[in-house]
Structures are given as structure tokens and as C-alpha cells.
Amino acid sequence: MELKxxxxxxxxxxxxAKVTGKAMYPQDYYVDNMLYGKTLRSIYxxxxxxxxxxxxxxxxxxxxxFTHNDVPNNAHGVLHKDQLVFCKDIVRRIGDPIxxxxxxxxxxxxEAIEKIKVQYEIMKPVLxxxxxxxxxxxxxxxxxxxxxxxxxxxGDALRALEESYFVATNTYKTHSIDHAFLQPEAGIGYxxxxxxxxxxxxTQYPHYDREEIAYCLNLPIENIRIINSNVGGAFGGRExxxxxxxLALAAKTLNRVIKCVYxxxxxxxxxxxxxxxxxxxxxxxxxxxxxxxxxxxxxxxxGAYASWADNVLRKAGVHATGPYIVPNVMVDSYAxxxxxxxxxxxxxxxxxxxxxxxxxxxxxLARELKMSPxxxxxxxxLKVGSITSTGQLLNNSVPxxxxxxxxxx
Amino acid sequence: MINLKINVNNTDYEIEIxxxxxxxxxxxxxxxxxxxxxxxxxGECGACSVILxxxxxxxxxxxxxxxxxxxxxxxxxxSEGDNINYIQKAFIEAGAVQCGYCTPGMILAAKAILDKxxxxxxxxxxxGISGNLCRCTGYEKIVEAIELAGGYLNGTKTYRE
Numbered sequence: 001m002e003l004k005x006x007x008x009x010x011x012x013x014x015x016x017a018k019v020t021g022k023a024m025y026p027q028d029y030y031v032d033n034m035l036y037g038k039t040l041r042s043i044y045x046x047x048x049x050x051x052x053x054x055x056x057x058x059x060x061x062x063x064x065x066f067t068h069n070d071v072p073n074n075a076h077g078v079l080h081k082d083q084l085v086f087c088k089d090i091v092r093r094i095g096d097p098i099x100x101x102x103x104x105x106x107x108x109x110x111e112a113i114e115k116i117k118v119q120y121e122i123m124k125p126v127l128x129x130x131x132x133x134x135x136x137x138x139x140x141x142x143x144x145x146x147x148x149x150x151x152x153x154x155g156d157a158l159r160a161l162e163e164s165y166f167v168a169t170n171t172y173k174t175h176s177i178d179h180a181f182l183q184p185e186a187g188i189g190y191x192x193x194x195x196x197x198x199x200x201x202x203t204q205y206p207h208y209d210r211e212e213i214a215y216c217l218n219l220p221i222e223n224i225r226i227i228n229s230n231v232g233g234a235f236g237g238r239e240x241x242x243x244x245x246x247l248a249l250a251a252k253t254l255n256r257v258i259k260c261v262y263x264x265x266x267x268x269x270x271x272x273x274x275x276x277x278x279x280x281x282x283x284x285x286x287x288x289x290x291x292x293x294x295x296x297x298x299x300x301x302x303g304a305y306a307s308w309a310d311n312v313l314r315k316a317g318v319h320a321t322g323p324y325i326v327p328n329v330m331v332d333s334y335a336x337x338x339x340x341x342x343x344x345x346x347x348x349x350x351x352x353x354x355x356x357x358x359x360x361x362x363x364x365l366a367r368e369l370k371m372s373p374x375x376x377x378x379x380x381x382l383k384v385g386s387i388t389s390t391g392q393l394l395n396n397s398v399p400x401x402x403x404x405x406x407x408x409x
Numbered sequence: 410m411i412n413l414k415i416n417v418n419n420t421d422y423e424i425e426i427x428x429x430x431x432x433x434x435x436x437x438x439x440x441x442x443x444x445x446x447x448x449x450x451x452g453e454c455g456a457c458s459v460i461l462x463x464x465x466x467x468x469x470x471x472x473x474x475x476x477x478x479x480x481x482x483x484x485x486x487x488s489e490g491d492n493i494n495y496i497q498k499a500f501i502e503a504g505a506v507q508c509g510y511c512t513p514g515m516i517l518a519a520k521a522i523l524d525k526x527x528x529x530x531x532x533x534x535x536x537g538i539s540g541n542l543c544r545c546t547g548y549e550k551i552v553e554a555i556e557l558a559g560g561y562l563n564g565t566k567t568y569r570e
Contacts, residue, residue, distance in 0.1 A: 012506055
């Protein structure tokens with residue numbers, strides 16, 4: 001039987017629009033008499049603030065300046081509502097939104113932003129996640145900076161490490177990374193013909209965006225429309241709200257079409273980063289090169305807001321032993337608030353960082369045992385019939401050995 | 410405000426424009442040629458690439474007043490309706506298009522390569538697109554697309570049915 005698609009290369013459904021330049025991203029929409037919006041953002045990582053918009057408001061061409069006073073429910077975040085639409089008393093990171101200026105031109109928006117007076121009472125920022133975890137640390141939100149703790153236990157890792165032939169103990173660090181998707185955030189907000197709020201935006205989560213706008217503006221979800229345009233790359237960086245609520249609020253209040261386009265610099269300030277991680281690993285091995293135990297402590301710096309930290313640090317914990325059979329496992333992974341840029345989803349969701357640690361541990365063990373890096377991996381990789389560190393019996397299709405053999409042949 | 414004459418995609422325009430505006434603003438805001446994309450505004454990403462008097466340039470780095478009496482080709486100038494040119498065909502066929510934001514600039518970079526040399530090596534292709542960033546594809550399929558387009562041009566490859 002001949003199949004229409006399986007086994008054949010098929011063209012992307014949107015490729016014709018994209019090669020001709022007709023594909024529309026939010027910045028490509030132009031509407032007559034539209035207004036422009038621009039965000040005022042914090043320039044300090046941790047400070048008390050006081051805002052005075054009066055002078056800016058009087059600038060000719062300024063239509064309205066939105067602040068925390070204008071938002072019925074000033075909180076968003078899908079897992080943790082720890083982000084503010086506009087900061088009220090405190091800014092917790094560089095780039096925190098403080099106000100949204102709507103004016104007749106982008107240039108007037110920029111002039112008005114300059115004229116908004118923000119008094120910053122600078123506080124000492126918490127920049128080191130290990131410091132942030134301590135009992136007596138300054139707290140970014142609530143009464144603890146540890147926002148998430150994942151525990152994985154299998155067998156008796158401490159005893160198995162003690163009884164191991166050799167134990168490699170090392171600390172690994174990975175840094176924060178920006179997705180740098182090529183199309184900076186942009187959007188259009190307006191009221192549609194039925195009076196509903198519509199926002200054209202490039203997003204990974206139109207359904208969550210809709211819920212968050214409805215919650216922040218205290219409106220029924222039926223009154224909110226998200227129109228997902230073409231998305232110019234995302235890689236996890238469009239899983240949080242950036243300008244959606246700002247545009248919805250402005251459209252609802254003014255009943256005008258408002259366009260907002262971020263510069264590359266503002267894009268870097270606005271969205272999440274990959275979690276920087278500190279990974280303390282002890283990996284034990286017997287004389288023949290079989291793994292005996294892994295004890296890992298993984299600390300993810302989630303910055304000022306949690307975003308998708310629970311998922312990221314859970315996944316880092318679940319993947320902490322890599323594709324290897326480990327009989328005894330003790331993993332603790334933490335997401336920790338600091339005043340650094342906030343971290344969230346990025347390709348791999350925490351599974352990528354831990355590979356840096358567990359693979360280097362394998363190389364170090366191999367060297368100690370005078371074994372090749374391939375040989376030690378062949379001894380320990382998961383196979384059909386193996387049980388993973390989280391207790392899953394793998395009963396079919398585990399082609400790791402084939403893969404390793406074919407790349408080393 | 411200044412007046413300038415410019416030929417874009419074989420059409421002559423006389424435009425009055427703010428002297429602070431860049432070529433990209435002229436193309437997007439005035440002529441609504443939104444296939445010209447803005448990615449970084451500092452000549453790093455190449456999304457705003459256009460062909461200016463036969464040369465590939467970043468339209469974010471050129472002021473509008475500098476292009477008086479010039480000839481500009483944007484992505485919109487390569488096709489008529491759904492009648493696309495050989496490079497666009499090759500990009501679709503090779504799967505070189507993902508999010509699409511780098512695509513117009515990348516295709517114009519490919520045109521600049523192939524206009525000079527219908528048979529470029531992979532090395533020459535990589536050099537030719539070195540000013541254009543893509544965050545999705547990893548470049549491999551883009552290089553393959555430009556090789557395929559070269560094949561269409563020099564007759565060693567024929568269009569897929």
C-alpha cells in the first residue's frame with residue numbers, strides 16, 4: 001500500500017507564505033490611526049519604587065499612562081502568580097515592568113518614558129542562589145526563596161557510595177542563556193466588532209494568555225480573544241506573558257488599536273532565560289565499572305520569578321542520572337528565587353543542564369578505572385528490561401547500545 | 410522631511426520621508442513591504458537584508474536619505490503572486506523554512522551568492538550567508554536549499570513535479 005505522507009517529504013503548510021514574505025508576524029500589522037505603546041522597565045535588580053507620571057502625562061501626544069493602579073488583579077504567572085503586570089512598591093529584577101505609555105507615535109512614547117519620574121530606593125540584591133537558600137537570607141517573595149524542591153530516592157545511595165570502589169565528587173555549573181528567537185515580541189490590541197478584547201501576538205500558549213488576561217482584567221474569559229500570528233521562533237521564551245496584558249488593558253480602556261514592538265534589547269529584558277544550575281554530584285562505581293550510586297544536589301537559579309521552574313527542576317531531577325542504570329539514587333533539586341533575570345522554559349526544560357554533569361562524571365570514572373569512555377557507557381546504559389532511576393521498567397525499544405556502537409564503529 | 414526618488418522591485422517611487430528614518434522604515438512603514446524583517450536593529454542578524462544596487466545590505470544600517478536614486482530589491486520583488494522564483498522553490502523543497510523570520514533575508518543572501526556564481530561550493534555558501542542568523546534550522550537545510558537552487562540555475566537539477 002502506498003501512503004500519502006508517511007515515508008515522503010512534505011512541504012510545510014506555511015512555507016509558501018514565508019518564502020514570499022507574506023507571512024504576518026505581529027509587527028507586520030499596520031492599522032490606520034493606531035496608537036503605540038511602550039513599557040517603562042526597572043533599571044535596578046532590587047529596589048523600592050515611587051512613581052510620578054504627571055509630567056509625562058501632560059506631554060502632547062500622550063494618550064494614557066498605565067500603572068499598577070489600573071490593573072484589577074495585578075498578578076500573573078501560570079504556575080505561580082508571582083509576577084506583577086506593573087510593579088507597585090518593589091522591583092525585583094532589571095527589566096521589571098513599571099508603566100505602559102500609550103501615545104500617538106513611538107517617538108512620543110520614548111519621550112514620555114524619559115519624563116516618568118521613578119524614585120528608586122536601592123536594596124542589596126540577592127544574586128547567589130546558594131546564599132538565597134540560607135535561612136537568614138533576604139527573601140524575594142514570601143518567607144523562603146526555595147520555591148520548589150523535588151526529591152528522588154531509590155535504594156540507599158549514601159551507604160552504596162560508602163561501599164563503592166571509587167566515588168567521583170564534583171561540582172558543575174551552567175550559565176543562564178537567552179533563547180534569542182529572531183522575531184522580537186510584538187503585538188496589537190483592539191476591541192473587535194462584538195466589543196471583545198483581541199490581542200494579536202506570537203505566543204506558545206494562546207489558551208494560557210487568554211486566562212491570564214481574563215484574570216488580570218477581571219473579565220469573563222469569553223470576552224478575550226488571542227489571535228496567534230506566525231511565531232518567529234520561541235524555544236520556550238514565549239511561554240510567559242510579556243505584552244499581552246498591557247495591550248489588552250490599553251485596548252479595553254481606550255477603545256483604540258494599540259501596537260507595541262519590542263527592540264532586541266527590550267526582548268532580552270522581557271522574557272525568561274534558561275535556568276543557570278549548580279550541580280553537586282557524587283557518583284560511585286564498582287571495580288568492574290558498573291555504577292553503584294548517584295547522589296546529586298541540583299540548584300536552579302530561577303531569578304526573580306518562578307515561571308516554569310517546577311517543571312524545569314523536576315525534569316532536571318528526573319534526568320539526573322542520564323541514560324544509565326543506577327541501583328541507588330538520591331537526588332534533590334531546588335528552584336531558588338534571586339534578583340537575577342527570571343528563568344523559565346527553554347529547549348529541554350532542565351534535561352539539558354544535567355547532561356553536563358552526569359556525562360563528565362562518566363568520563364572521570366572511566367579515566368580512574370583506566371577504561372575507555374565508550375566501554376564504561378556500554379556497561380551502564382539502559383537496555384530493554386532495565387529499571388530507570390524513577391522506577392520505570394523499560395520493556396521495549398531502547399536502542400542506546402545500537403546508537404553508541406554505530407557512532408563509535 | 411526630505412524628498413527622495415527610489416526604485417523598489419521595479420516600481421519608481423517619489424517619497425517624502427523624515428530624515429531620521431532608515432531604509433527599513435521606508436520599506437516597511439511607508440511602502441508596507443513587511444517581508445523586510447527587523448531582528449536586531451544593529452546589523453547583526455541579517456533579517457532586514459535587501460539588495461541595494463546589486464549588493465546585499467542590512468536595511469537597518471542605511472539611512473533613507475542615502476538611497477536617493479537607488480534600486481532596491483526586497484523579497485516581495487522575487488515572485489509574482491504564487492509564481493515563485495527558483496530560490497524560493499528550493500527553500501520549500503529542501504525544508505529550509507521553519508519559523509520563517511530569517512527566510513526573506515536568507516533568500517536574498519542566496520540570490521546575492523547565486524547572481525555572482527551559479528555553482529558555489531558549500532564553503533562559499535556558508536560565507537555568503539554568514540551575515541544572516543537563523544535560530545531554528547541549524548543552517549544545514551538552508552545550505553542544501555542554496556545548493557539545490559544552484560542546481561536549478563545551472564541545469565543539473567530540475568524542479569520537482
